[in-house]
Amino acid sequence: QKVALAVLDHLEQLALVDFRDAEGIERLQKAIQFADHLHEVNTDGVEPMDSVLEDRCLYLREDDVTEGNCTKDLLKNAREKVEEYFVAPPGNIPLPKLEERETVLQGS
Amino acid sequence: AAARGCCGVWRRAWQRRARGLASAPRGRRDVACNARGGAVPAGKSGLASWVPVVGLEIHAQISSNSKLFSGSQVQFAAPPNSLVSFFDASLPGTLPVLNRRCVEAAVMTGLALNCSINKKSLFDRKHYFYADLPAGYQITQQRVPIAVNGSLSYSLCTDNKISQMVTKTVRIKQIQLEQDSGKSLHDDTRSQTLVDLNRAGVGLMEVVMEPDMCCGEEAAAAVRELQLILQTLGSSQAVMAEGQLRVDANISVHHPEEPYGVRTEVKNINSIRFLAKAIDYEIQRQIEELKNGGMILNETRAFDSKLGCTIPMRDKEGKQDYRFMPEPNLPPLILYDEKSLPANMNHQQVVNIDWIRERLPDLPSVKRAKLVEQYGILPEHSFTLLNEDGLTEFFENVVKKTQMKPKKVIGWILNNLLSYLKQHSLTVKESPVSSFLLADLLNLLEKKEISSTVAKQVLAELWKGEGKTPLEIVKEKKLELIQDQKELEEICQAVIDGQENEVIMMVLG
Numbered sequence: 001q002k003v004a005l006a007v008l009d010h011l012e013q014l015a016l017v018d019f020r021d022a023e024g025i026e027r028l029q030k031a032i033q034f035a036d037h038l039h040e041v042n043t044d045g046v047e048p049m050d051s052v053l054e055d056r057c058l059y060l061r062e063d064d065v066t067e068g069n070c071t072k073d074l075l076k077n078a079r080e081k082v083e084e085y086f087v088a089p090p091g092n093i094p095l096p097k098l099e100e101r102e103t104v105l106q107g108s
Numbered sequence: 109a110a111a112r113g114c115c116g117v118w119r120r121a122w123q124r125r126a127r128g129l130a131s132a133p134r135g136r137r138d139v140a141c142n143a144r145g146g147a148v149p150a151g152k153s154g155l156a157s158w159v160p161v162v163g164l165e166i167h168a169q170i171s172s173n174s175k176l177f178s179g180s181q182v183q184f185a186a187p188p189n190s191l192v193s194f195f196d197a198s199l200p201g202t203l204p205v206l207n208r209r210c211v212e213a214a215v216m217t218g219l220a221l222n223c224s225i226n227k228k229s230l231f232d233r234k235h236y237f238y239a240d241l242p243a244g245y246q247i248t249q250q251r252v253p254i255a256v257n258g259s260l261s262y263s264l265c266t267d268n269k270i271s272q273m274v275t276k277t278v279r280i281k282q283i284q285l286e287q288d289s290g291k292s293l294h295d296d297t298r299s300q301t302l303v304d305l306n307r308a309g310v311g312l313m314e315v316v317m318e319p320d321m322c323c324g325e326e327a328a329a330a331v332r333e334l335q336l337i338l339q340t341l342g343s344s345q346a347v348m349a350e351g352q353l354r355v356d357a358n359i360s361v362h363h364p365e366e367p368y369g370v371r372t373e374v375k376n377i378n379s380i381r382f383l384a385k386a387i388d389y390e391i392q393r394q395i396e397e398l399k400n401g402g403m404i405l406n407e408t409r410a411f412d413s414k415l416g417c418t419i420p421m422r423d424k425e426g427k428q429d430y431r432f433m434p435e436p437n438l439p440p441l442i443l444y445d446e447k448s449l450p451a452n453m454n455h456q457q458v459v460n461i462d463w464i465r466e467r468l469p470d471l472p473s474v475k476r477a478k479l480v481e482q483y484g485i486l487p488e489h490s491f492t493l494l495n496e497d498g499l500t501e502f503f504e505n506v507v508k509k510t511q512m513k514p515k516k517v518i519g520w521i522l523n524n525l526l527s528y529l530k531q532h533s534l535t536v537k538e539s540p541v542s543s544f545l546l547a548d549l550l551n552l553l554e555k556k557e558i559s560s561t562v563a564k565q566v567l568a569e570l571w572k573g574e575g576k577t578p579l580e581i582v583k584e585k586k587l588e589l590i591q592d593q594k595e596l597e598e599i600c601q602a603v604i605d606g607q608e609n610e611v612i613m614m615v616l617g
Contacts, residue, residue, distance in 0.1 A: 014429055016237070050230070050434040058439045060457055063172050063209035066179035067193035074189055074197050074305075084188045085302035088239035090294065 003029055008105055013095045021104050158361045160391040161368060162327050163319030166334065167312045168344040169288065169352040170213045176287055176311035177204030177247065184350050188304040196309040198242035203437050208459065210311040211254070213343035214285050215443065215464050217313055218255025220337050220471055221280050225461050227443045229254045231285075231435040236428060239303050240290035248314075250432050253284035254441065260317070261473065262333040263491060264325060273488050278330050279318040288312050307351075313344065319358065319368075323391065324384030331355055331380055336472045336494060348379055355383055359390045361398065369394070369404060374418050376410040386411035390418050475500070483507065483514035492522055498536035499526070502543050509547035512554045520550060524567055540573030549578040562587045 008025065011017060019025050071084055080087035098105060172182055180193040195202035218225050230252045233245040258280035266272045290308035292301045315334065321327050335353060338344040346353040360371035374390055377383045389411075394404050409418040444450065445462045470478070476490035479500070485493075493500045503521050507514045525546065529539060549570070553563045562582070569581045582588055590596055604611050 010429070014235075014431065051436050051439075054439050056439045057457065058206060058441050060208035060211065060459070061174075061179070061205045062456070063174055063207055064179065065174050065181040067174075067195075068180035068191045070192070070194075071187070071189045074192055074194075077199075082300075082302055084190075085293070085304055086189070086239070088292075088301045088303050090296070090299050090301055092237055 009098045158395050159364055160322050161319045161360050162321040163358040164317040165356045166315040167354045168338055168346055170210050170311035171344050172209045175309040176207055176210050178309055182310050186306055191306040196305055211459050214254045214313050216341045217343045218283050219465050220341055221258035221260055223255035223258030225255050229441045231438045232432050233435050234430045239301055240292045246287050247435050248286035249284035253282045255283040262329045264329050278320045281316040281318050284314050286312050324387035327387050328380045328384040340469055357387050361394045370406050373408045374411055382413050485518045489518050496536055502536050505543035506547045510550045512550045541570045545570055
């Protein structure tokens with residue numbers, strides 16, 4: 001079963017991935033098919049797991065101030081800065097709609 | 109103006125309900141706020157009745173030294189990006205480490221709101237892109253939050269003349285722990301946003317209230333009570349002006365007996381007063397829209413306090429898909445009580461719900477009941493005392509130092525002291541008249557050395573804050589009541605002598 005075009009478009013918008021070409025889309029399809037093998041296992045009456053570490057103890061930290069004060073180091077990574085602020089565009093720049101995008105999905 | 113008229117209409121509707129019911133029924137709302145204040149069936153007189161439905165999502169910043177998952181400091185005003193750790197900036201290789209104090213704050217709040225505390229709760233990631241969310245996701249508790257199924261009782265004054273208080277209840281759906289995001293400062297002139305991550309990662313308690321409210325006044329009262337509870341517990345300072353308490357309202361309207369209408373979300377509300385205004389405006393807007401045959405969009409709107417209206421928010425394109433997934437770096441949060449306390453565990457790693465419950469302070473409702481019982485004041489007086497920061501303490505100090513009965517003292521506190529403070533926008537702590545001075549003044553009155561009218565005059569003098577005591581002012585202006593019998597007789601005789609005609613008329617009847 002193929003992944004719907006609408007879903008692929010939705011994924012590109014949400015996760016900002018670029019499936020790039022037919023091969024990319026095929027790879028996604030194969031990954032889903034591979035994961036579908038999980039359905040072959042009978043999980044009736046079995047509690048789902050989040051991770052293999054979920055029975056470990058969650059460590060609780062004391063409420064002390066131990067970090068921070070490293071403005072210079074943090075700003076070193078910024079391409080643009082204004083007086084110790086990070087600079088970003090005025091708002092989210094949404095991915096153009098499917099019709100206006102250069103994407104292989106158009107052809108599908 | 110439309111919103112204000114709307115407010116008055118809602119108040120009348122409650123009065124009709126209040127006489128029959130002492131408090132709102134728990135569970136599903138089946139008693140509706142009627143827009144026209146009566147059960148006018150639709151179509152009968154051309155008037156349709158509307159049921160507004162209001163639910164609230166409240167984010168309270170946890171009062172702690174450090175952040176929810178990192179050791180950087182929590183502080184309101186600080187140089188930009190100075191209170192940011194590598195984890196807060198989402199640099200690769202960093203991991204979240206849960207702050208114990210934040211867990212305790214959430215448990216306290218859950219207990220105070222009559223919630224069931226989940227002994228096992230989980231953390232999740234909520235994904236969306238925004239410049240002030242460096243990780244691209246927020247760690248929250250979507251599946252199994254720390255507390256569920258609570259309630260909050262609050263009171264409303266129905267009529268200023270009759271001065272009746274009505275108790276209502278709103279159900280608390282859940283309380284969850286989550287991270288705050290950084291702050292975006294929009295620079296429209298240069299078409300850019302400046303990002304400060306000082307707030308990124310600060311612990312929040314999101315309190316979700318069921319849609320049990322029907323107007324701005326109810327929502328405002330509920331939020332005010334929650335604010336007082338949080339401040340009493342110390343789990344949050346809940347100062348709205350500093351962003352420690354943020355409220356989003358979900359609003360819809362429908363006809364009685366019909367399903368709920370489409371709801372809008374209203375954000376950007378900066379005070380309790382604006383909360384009431386925003387909600388009442390939005391209710392009215394939705395009713396007008398539907399009456400004119402329009403439709404309500406499921407959208408997010410911002411409240412414009414200058415214009416007093418709600419406007420659609422830009423930058424909210426379509427429905428968000430948050431792609432919730434379990435937070436893989438955090439195992440479940442396990443809480444204990446006396447029964448389940450593990451034998452050999454390090455105390456520092458154990459949060460004991462029963463231990464916290466035993467140490468909860470008196471909640472506002474309990475404090476009010478104690479004040480009413482101890483001093484014989486009215487319930488609405490106790491509300492005003494708790495509503496003003498420091499006023500209860502002031503009142504109790506005056507009562508301690510004067511022979512005047514608390515029932516009489518409260519009148520001076522609420523009618524004279526408080527109104528002066530309000531007129532001059534002063535807090536109780538800034539009062540030029542201290543509790544000592546007021547007590548001195550009331551003692552003079554109680555001992556009948558001055559009259560009530562004079563006492564008010566002296567109080568007016570005391571407000572000037574010139575450092576004089578009440579006694580000094582009385583002596584200076586010769587305001588003492590005349591105690592000497594002979595002197596009083598002479599004065600009366602003089603009055604009678606001067607008004608001979610009137611006296612004869614009176615004697616003749």
